[in-house]
Amino acid sequence: MIYLNLAFDLIKLILKLLLTKCTNFRSPVIIRFEKQRSKKSIIIGTGPSLINDIHEINNYKKHECDFFAVNFFANTDTFFQLKPNYYFLADKLFWSEDLNKNFLQLRDNTYQKLKKINWKISILCPESGYDYIKSILIDNPNISFIKIPEKSINLTTKKMQLYALRNRFFSIANVNSMVTLLWYSIMCNYKEIYLYGIDFSGFKSITVDQKTNYVSVPVKHFYKNSKAEKDSSNKYNSKSNKSLSERLYQNYRVLKFTDLLNELAVAKNINVVNRSSFSYIDSFKREK
Numbered sequence: 001m002i003y004l005n006l007a008f009d010l011i012k013l014i015l016k017l018l019l020t021k022c023t024n025f026r027s028p029v030i031i032r033f034e035k036q037r038s039k040k041s042i043i044i045g046t047g048p049s050l051i052n053d054i055h056e057i058n059n060y061k062k063h064e065c066d067f068f069a070v071n072f073f074a075n076t077d078t079f080f081q082l083k084p085n086y087y088f089l090a091d092k093l094f095w096s097e098d099l100n101k102n103f104l105q106l107r108d109n110t111y112q113k114l115k116k117i118n119w120k121i122s123i124l125c126p127e128s129g130y131d132y133i134k135s136i137l138i139d140n141p142n143i144s145f146i147k148i149p150e151k152s153i154n155l156t157t158k159k160m161q162l163y164a165l166r167n168r169f170f171s172i173a174n175v176n177s178m179v180t181l182l183w184y185s186i187m188c189n190y191k192e193i194y195l196y197g198i199d200f201s202g203f204k205s206i207t208v209d210q211k212t213n214y215v216s217v218p219v220k221h222f223y224k225n226s227k228a229e230k231d232s233s234n235k236y237n238s239k240s241n242k243s244l245s246e247r248l249y250q251n252y253r254v255l256k257f258t259d260l261l262n263e264l265a266v267a268k269n270i271n272v273v274n275r276s277s278f279s280y281i282d283s284f285k286r287e288k
Helices: 004-021 051-058 073-076 077-082 102-115 126-135 158-166 177-187 228-234 244-267
Strands: 039-046 065-070 086-087 121-126 141-150 190-195 269-275
Touching: 004 158, 004 228, 039 051, 051 073, 051 077, 051 190, 065 073, 065 077, 065 177, 073 077, 073 086, 073 102, 086 177, 102 126, 102 228, 121 126, 121 177, 126 141, 158 244, 177 244, 244 269
Parallel strands: 039 065, 039 190, 065 086, 086 121, 121 141, 190 269
Antiparallel strands: none
C-alpha cells in the first residue's frame, strides 16, 4: 500500500508540473530563492510570550542576522525599535476587497505604519496579493518586494512531500505566517533559524456560543488587541462563520507542516530552534 501511495504521489507531482508548464510556459519548474546574506534567521511571531523574549532578540547583532516580522507587528512600538529587515504580509486580508469595517481600518493602519519605514526592508508578499501590496507601498524608496510563490501540492506520503519541497518543485501551503517564513528560511539555506513569539495558543481561546453555535476566535498577542482582533472569526463580509471542525483542522495542518519542515531542515543540516519562552509547537528542539 505504501508503494502504491508513493506511485500515485509521483504521478500526481509529474502531472501537476506538466500542467503548470503548459498553463504558463515561461514559469520556471524550480522555485528560485535569493541568496541569504546572514547565517541566522530570526522569525518573530506575535504571541504573548514575545513580551518576555524581546530583550533577547534585541541582543542579536544586526549584521549577523536577518529579522522577519509578520502581519500587524508594524502597529507596535517594538517594530520601530527593532527595525526588522524582512516583513511578511501573509494574510489575504491585506489585499481582499471583502473585509468588514474593523479589519479594513486595521489594515489601513498597518499600511500607514509601513509607509513610515525609514530603514531598508523587504516586504514578502504571497503571489496573489503581490501587485496590490506593491501598489500601496511602492512610493517608499526604503521598501523592496519579494514575491512568495503559491505553488503547493497535496501529497499523501511524507517521502514525496519532502522530495517536492527539497527539490523546490512546490512551495509549502500558506496556512500560517510562521510556517511559510520557516519554509522560506529553510529554502534560503540559513544555517540557523530561531523562532520567537510562536506560542500557537490560539486554539485555547476558541469559544462556541451555546445558543447559536457561533465559533469565535479571540486570539491573544503580545500587544493589546485592536477591536478587529478581539474576534478574528468574522474578517470577511461574504463568508460564513467557520465551524469548530474547520478551525481545529486549520490548527492540525499547521502542526503537521511544522513536523514536515523540521524533517526538511534536518535533511538540509539546518538548525531550527524554538526559543519562544512558551509555545505549543513541539516539532523543534528548545534552547534557552
